[in-house]
Amino acid sequence: MTTTLTLDSKYVTVLEALGNVEDALKDAVRGYAMTHISERIGQIQHEILQLQSQYGLSYEQFYVNITTNEEFVMQLRETHPSWERDLNNWEYYQEELATWLGHLESILKM
Amino acid sequence: MAWPPGEHLENVIAQVRLVLEDVNIVRHDISQVRAILDIEGRWRDYRIIVSEIHRTERDVRYAYYVLDRTNQLIHAFDNSPDNVAIKQRYGTQWKNHLHEEIPHQHHSDGTLTMTPEPITFTTFIAWLEMELQ
Numbered sequence: 001m002t003t004t005l006t007l008d009s010k011y012v013t014v015l016e017a018l019g020n021v022e023d024a025l026k027d028a029v030r031g032y033a034m035t036h037i038s039e040r041i042g043q044i045q046h047e048i049l050q051l052q053s054q055y056g057l058s059y060e061q062f063y064v065n066i067t068t069n070e071e072f073v074m075q076l077r078e079t080h081p082s083w084e085r086d087l088n089n090w091e092y093y094q095e096e097l098a099t100w101l102g103h104l105e106s107i108l109k110m
Numbered sequence: 111m112a113w114p115p116g117e118h119l120e121n122v123i124a125q126v127r128l129v130l131e132d133v134n135i136v137r138h139d140i141s142q143v144r145a146i147l148d149i150e151g152r153w154r155d156y157r158i159i160v161s162e163i164h165r166t167e168r169d170v171r172y173a174y175y176v177l178d179r180t181n182q183l184i185h186a187f188d189n190s191p192d193n194v195a196i197k198q199r200y201g202t203q204w205k206n207h208l209h210e211e212i213p214h215q216h217h218s219d220g221t222l223t224m225t226p227e228p229i230t231f232t233t234f235i236a237w238l239e240m241e242l243q
Contacts, residue, residue, distance in 0.1 A: 066190070066191065066192060066193060067191050067192075067193055067196070067208050067209065068193055068208065069193060070193050070194055070197060072193075073192055073193050073194050074194065077183070077216070077220065081175070081177065081181065081182070081183040081186075082159050082161075082173065082175050082177070082183075082186070084161070084173035084186070084188040084190040084192070085148065085159055085161035085173045085175070087171075087173075087190055088146065088148070088161045088162070088163040088171055088172075088173060089137060089146060089148060089161070089163075091163060091171075092137075092139070092144060092146040092163055095144060096141060096144070099141065099142075099143070
């Protein structure tokens with residue numbers, strides 16, 4: 001899928017002077033997207049690391065335990081009385097991480 | 111729940127600000143296919159936590175807590191796929207229902223009981239005003 005963008009003629013003049021307008025725009029958009037995706041991934045990874053450190057488990061291990069291990073859940077209630085809130089946050093960040101890594105991969109392949 | 115959930119989340123935040131004191135919006139983020147809301151506040155002497163995750167392909171998963179000053183659980187409503195809740199509902203067949211998000215509540219004595227339907231922030235606040243006078 002492609003989208004047509006409108007560019008101020010001043011920029012077109014400058015970019016023509018620097019070489020190919022289309023290549024320059026592609027580079028600029030790619031650079032912008034990669035910078036912002038990387039920042040987003042960094043923020044998400046920070047949140048995930050905090051949760052992993054708090055529970056001493058990966059998200060996958062935590063999820064398996066809460067759905068299959070009654071003793072683990074009973075113990076969790078004592079140590080982390082609001083663990084369901086953390087589950088919500090953790091799922092959000094895990095799935096967002098997968099989404100943004102997918103975006104990054106698709107840009108890197110272009 | 112309608113997608114995108116922006117208006118719903120704004121309504122919850124507006125209600126929170128009306129009902130709770132010392133409100134802290136810890137997380138409020140909406141992406142293309144999911145959204146998270148995580149709020150803390152105070153209601154009388156109680157610490158209140160409001161957590162909702164919205165996903166395009168699944169129902170809302172929520173957790174609403176009432177804690178005391180020492181962080182002990184007074185009451186909580188949630189629909190997490192908690193093994194204790196799954197076993198309580200399905201008994202020996204629990205392994206066939208591993209990922210089900212079952213509406214339930216936690217009591218201060220550590221017991222868990224089912225709720226007949228999912229709880230919303232509005233019904234949670236109504237419960238607070240009815241039960242914790």
